[in-house]
Amino acid sequence: MPKSNERDRYLAIIEAMGEGVLLISRKHRITLSNRSACSMLSWVSPLKGKHIEEVFSSSILPATIDTVFRTGRKEELKITSYLSSSGADAVIKGKGREKIYKFSITLLDDKYAVVTITDETMMERMSVVRQDFVSNVSHELKTPLTAITGFAETLMDENLSAEETKSFARIIHKNSTQMQRIISDLLLLTSLDREEIAPAMENTTDTKILSEVRAYTQFRAEAKSIAVSYSPEGFSLICSESLIVQALINLVVNAISYSPQGSSVSISSRKKGDRAEFKVSDRGFGISEDDLPRIFERFYRVDKARSRESGGTGLGLSIVRHIAIIHKGTIKAESRLGEGSEFTLSIPLR
Ligand SMILES: Nc1ncnc2c1ncn2[C@@H]1O[C@H](COP(=O)(O)OP(=O)(O)O)[C@@H](O)[C@H]1O
Ligand SMILES: [Mg+2]
Known part of the structure; x- marks a missing residue:
């Protein structure tokens, strides 16, 4: 037996652990539990003295514990539970937030087994997000690639007129440009993920930012006879200038793409308290209430054909949302179907 102050220290360490720890007897009685175990199982009263059957509605855990006592081998299992919002003694049953826990059961001696519980909810969710992302990327690249392959095959036919040859080459060019755009946006997103830790900040002004955005988008606006008004207030700020310019270009390109010929777009910037606020508004097609909460998701488009027509990815x-987050800022969208949209990017001046 460890000395009493040594024992207290061990207990304090167990109590402080992020993993849930339960010591369980052969008869399924909980003889020790730490704070993490109680909070993971959303159990308010002490777990000590309870039988695991009282705590878990699932019979898998007791059965696995028996196996561990019988074989002496470590066992692992994953349990999906629904935490009740009341947090009362209602574990792993009923409705509520879904949680995924990993239970590892190890034999301590012939009387006790140790159960450690880790919350794997985030990891599981991230792996689902990653799988979805890979399948989305593959799908997005497949569409232009299929067109390229098909038209290249047709081009190999020697009986084509010069006119036909040209038109097929044009389609191939358009689709490969689309693939290039997707890939460069994906690379940008990946580099933003990395930059999240330490973006390179510099001193600049809103006037400079807006004039760069103008230079990049002028051609597009003219092609659609859209009048774009620029109204910088004139102030200094510290930010990643190239990223803020990129975010605003994306917003302005959208405003132009999703507005009819001859419409108008306005971009303004002002100092609001200790924040810089950039607004891009249009009188275009607008976004419905149902779509609005989803437009910042990767690959989400209201109208796929319209997006692709304008070279969207x-x-x-x-990307805009990522750039806002990197600057500890926010991006907000307001819109009415058929009336227009307004996007507000707000970042701290420093
Ligand atoms: N200013 C806007 N007006 C109307 N719809 C917009 C506007 N900006 C974005 N959207 C909608 O949100 C979707 C996502 O935008 P975005 O992420 O820029 O992708 P895309 O490459 O399709 O432009 C667009 O496909 C479009 O349906
Ligand atoms: Mg866009």
């Missing part, structure tokens, strides 16, 4: 707004 479905990644523009998720």
